[in-house]
Amino acid sequence: MIELYHVAKTYQRDITALSEINVKIRKGEFVYITGPSGAGKTTLLKLLFAAETPSSGQILIGGKNVSRIRPREIPFLRRQLGVVFQDFKLINHWTVFQNVAFVLEILGFPRKDIRRRVLQTLKRVQLNHRVESFPQKLSGGEQQRVAIARALINDPKILLADEPTGNLDPDITQEIMTFFLEINDRGTTILFATHDRSLIQAYPKRVISLKRGSLITDSEESSGGFELGRT
Amino acid sequence: MQWGFAFRLFGQNFRSNRNLNLLSVGIIAFAFLILGLFLLVAKNLDQIAEKWGEQIQVVIFLKDGTSEPDRKALEKKVRERREVKGLAYVTSEQAYSRLKKMLQDRASVLDGLNQNPLPASLEIQLDKKYRNLASIQAFAGEVREFAGVKEVFFGQKWLKNFLAILRIFRILVLAIGGLIFLASGFIIYNTVKLTVYSRREEIGIMKLVGATDSFLRIPFLLEGVTQAVSASIISIIILWICWLIFRNFLQVPFLLFSQAGISFLDSGQILMLVGSAGLLGILGSMVSFQEFLKV
């Protein structure tokens, strides 16, 4: 489903964010991407949804070469992905409802369907009492859940989640993890960037760990298991 | 395509940049008011020209001693011309008595003449399509060569001058119109650019969740078109109000001077103004959005 070959990313000529990354992720997998701050987790995800282009190497998603994607194809790639951005990327003067509904509006869903699905998804992330609020009036955790609802509203084939539980309390984290595992069971491939080792221990899955832009361990390919997240 | 979304975003953009939008609508309306005024004047000058053109008489003077059959042949030949709608034969005697009548009590000045100096003539009534200087000149030039024709006369000089003035005025209107279009387009381009710029962050977010450029362009196109179209409508309404106020003062002198009434822009011209404004709006906002996408 997702394949990276010799991928490297350099910002501004001399900041190496990623180098020599080789990873293969199968359809339906749940993969943690871990590593200390600045390791390149966000950069790796950005390459996948074509917000950045790799400096070298090839990236394939569902057989499509994303590293050589044409600008006009990018929106259609993104429609197959759900992305929870580390900084949420909510539109502040839109209500929670409008922020989430937008994804379906782009796709031309009928108004009634949009309403039903948005409310259903917001309920799932326990935000049904905040539908008409504006993001700035919400707590960090609530904003994060809006971002999660937006990423999942259209049943994406692939979910790219960048620290999606970073601002959540343990109870809600558990609720969100259950939600993620559920959609993973239904076939959605999930890439989950996190520092949170306890989370990885609580829900053990394949772990890819990065450090200063290099892939240090991939639990699938070595015997180290999720222990290797500790770098 | 979700028009609901496009209109919602357009409304939000308008509200958050209301003063800027109103300012640009005001400026464009002012520019269009000037353009409309010129069009109005041009239209009425055209009407005078037409009225006067209708009154142009073309008279063919016959050579003295043209025989009856020759004259009939000439009449037939002239009548066959597509420019000619009607034709009347005036004998030299008729012309003489007409002149006498015109002179009234001063007819005695004619007594000194021992013979009638007036030639017989054909008075031509032109078809409406050919009542313009170019056609008349061409017609006169050709008819002058016909057998039996002494001279072709028409009120040439004053018409020529009037039409020349009219032509200069039309060029002026075109030039001013072009300038006003350019300026308005530039204003729209700039306002939309500012809106797009103030929205760059959310445009970025919308693109991240899969919006295409053509989808995102629509609210900004709406903004440009709304600005231009509402400005043009406002300018026409203002022009119309001015027209209602000043019409009565202008009507009488105008009628005396030109024998033509004055009238407001017709619906075709109004549509043209509004339509071209709409086009302008599309162009202005398209260019600024496209520019934004490049950076």
Ligand SMILES: Nc1ncnc2c1ncn2[C@@H]1O[C@H](COP(=O)(O)OP(=O)(O)OP(=O)(O)O)[C@@H](O)[C@H]1O
């Ligand atoms: N747009 C950018 N321009 C320049 N350098 C950048 C840019 N984005 C990221 N970097 C650099 O690339 C490196 C990797 O950044 P990245 O955001 O991928 O780290 P991360 O693993 O997501 O960190 P965190 O856990 O703090 O989110 C860092 O050194 C960062 O400073």
Ligand SMILES: [Mg+2]
């Ligand atoms: Mg990050």
